[in-house]
Amino acid sequence: MRKVLSKIWNWIDDRGGFSELAKPLTTHLVPPDATWNYVWGSATLFCLVIQVVTGVALSFMYQPSAQVAYESLQYIQNQAFLGSFIRGLHNWGASGMMLLMGLHMIRVYLNAAYKYPREMSWISGIILLAVTIVMAFTGQLLRWDNNGVWSAIVAAEQMGRIPFIGNWIAYFLLGGTNIGGETLSRFFAMHVFLFPAIIFMVVGYHLYLVFRNGISEPPKPGRLVDPKTYRKWYEDMLAKKGVPFFPDAIWRDAVFSALVFIIIVSLAWFIGAPALTSKPDLTNVNVNPSPDWYFSWIFALFALMPRQIESYVIAFGPLIGGALIFALPFISNKGERSPLKRPWAIAGVIFVILSISSLWYMGYKEPWSPHFDAKPLPTTKTVGEFTASEKKGVELFNTVGCLYCHKINGHGGIRGPELTNVQKRLTEDQIIIRIVNGAENMPAYGGSLTKEELQDIVDYLMTNDK
Template sequence: MKTLRKIWKWFDDRTGTTEAINPLADHLVPPDANWLYVFGSATLFCFILQVVTGLALAFLYQPSTGTAYESLKYITYQAHFGHFLRGIHYFGASAMILLVGIHMIRVYLMAAFKYPREMSWISGSILLVLTVTMGFTGQLLRWDSNGVWSAIVGAEQAGRIPFLGKAVARIFLGGETITGLTVSRFFSIHVFLIPAMLFALIGLHLYLVIRNGISEPPKTGKKVEPANYRKWYQDMLRDKGVPFWPDAGWRDLAFGVLVIFVIVILSLVVGAPEIGKPPDPSDIYANPRPDWYFMWIFALFALMPREIESVAIAFSPVILGIVLILLPLLNNKGERSPLRRPWAIAIVTIIVTMVASFWYIGQKSPWSPAFQTKPLSQEVIGNVSTNATNGGDLFYKKACIYCHAVSGYGGKRGPDLTYVGSRLTSEQITIKIVNGGGNMPSFGASLTGKDLNDLTAFLLTRKK
């Protein structure tokens, strides 16, 4: 014990650890900070958990298009604790996204973004984007059919950004389409690029919390006036402030530990999400369902009229970004209490209801792609040439049926093809299948010439 203390003394003297930590632990915070203040720090707990489990996964994961799926199967079914580890990383990610959202709503409702904490809000908004990007890229790294699909959809969405789109998509995919490089690209983004940015921005975010102090719980009628806020805040802390540790910090610690406990329990009981079917480029529509936190966006885009989808995808992130940045800049003084800001309550209610409803719809997905489809029956295909009959089979095997219905069988994502033979010529159909476009994937690379001819032959028999 004595020796240990001696070693610590030596270490502390040379490094100044106590000197660095004490002011952080002792710094004064408003006395009435409460349980609503724990979501930010709980997000940080999750982040650390993600770094640790992510590192462990990276030891075993083989980031290339050819090997990723197999190595993930190895992690899940053979490596010691692999399944558990994946579970923690998955539920950790889910918790992180959920907690970031709750933290943001709390800050917004309490108007904690007002003077002098505008930069905290802005850095927090960037952290939100980075966290979501982590979720998205992480889901791709599973590199099952779902991951491949998400990569393609992501690149397609990116491709719609005016001017830069094509370049962005190329950078992400490492080429025009999925290539051997695609997984390494996403791996580098998920493991190096974004975590580095996250570390830097979390550092900034925490530094700002220390510099400006945490906001006091709002009181109705007590307005923020930039001219004298700092002086008022300092005086308030001097008179009534309590040291961060342990008076306020114990709540952060207790809640953080609880969150981690729940994550561990969930990964033991529920476990990591199943890995989907192996990636098969000719069957990329096998099960295109994103993880739960993206489900609502998935539903939103699926239900959106096709004409506005491109515009919405290109511009909504831009608009959202501008709104998030302008919010604290245009709105940095005055009333903070949510009771005097009914609009804030209304906006949060509307957004939460909207996200929840789209999420619910997404879970049920009454629109297509319809994955529970069966092959077209002989009755539907009818008495047609051998080629066309084969085309009728391919219509199911190549997943056209997920998006297109024929005589009432199939999905509704794309146009009904019951009478396509009366509407389009053989050339038009072939071109459409090969090139895709307008939410129709291109099948040029995944169909043989005979498949293509047979499919076209089949579709041409669909006449009034």
């Protein structure tokens, strides 16, 4: 039996060339000291595999039509066998891909692996980063819930700030001057056909370069990269002490990817994908659009930037940032690679991580957003009683919108300063001036409040225990 099987396999392999196909993996030499710091890229690729598999699975159940997409997703989420798990895998796979890609990029930057002769690896990597961001964004719209639809509009508005061609790009993105079924169709086509095709091509090229130029050896302080001698030095080093990629190096990739897989499966099973918001309806204004976590820091930036420079930042920021990242290997492609000798590289990475993390935190808190659902203040005091005017003041505070942005005794929003003890900071006149005239971040109420109403609110605000 064994003999027969072995004969069959020999035939298949002889005519099919499978061993030969895999042979380069076993003969390709890599530096022996490439360790756990080299697993980020392969784990990113593994997430891409998860995305392809779960994406195919989802596409068997999802119906990309403006009329029923939302319902088909409800079905996937709530009724289909393993449906919510598959959606969870696709969601956390995307998160994992974004995160691991970021770590991979940081690793490559800190080790200056983008220097000679691996410049094209960096550039193709940046293209992959851009395409992955597009995939993450287009996927969010395919949920075809209120959040997804409004995200598309927010993205279009950002494009709109680009000088001269802004409008055109914005409407190109939306597939017309309004949101419609064609918007869903084009996001579906991009997410499922166009950009996956581009990803496959560029990933293929990226991997080809890894084999062609070899993985970068771990840097050693003082060992400089000299384009004139590097290739020869690298080949000699490999010939002397290189180890085969399979299995000496790849086992770490396999183990780490398996770990990633366990984490993603657990997250998908126990937490799942974000709940769908309400059915897309452009006449429903009671929504609170917010993007997925990988974009929420940008969303936060838009709320916090000085508005005088905002248009310029939106229009030119990504362009300048993208150009700089793209140009990195041309700015410096030789010399020192060790992060120990490149303190500014470390400082830069820490700075970027801290900035993005604090924006994430702000995006999570959303201190700039009015709290429409704030619990109204009680119109009765716990101790003593309000005068008629003060009582009227509380009611107005609840209804005219003060409450959305100001906190009193734990009720209300956090856009403006807390007013529980405002009577200790400001005089009655100062409060009146502020309410009537407003400020940079507060509307003026002079036009909408009557004199009596204003007095009622002020009377209330001046009381000592509210």
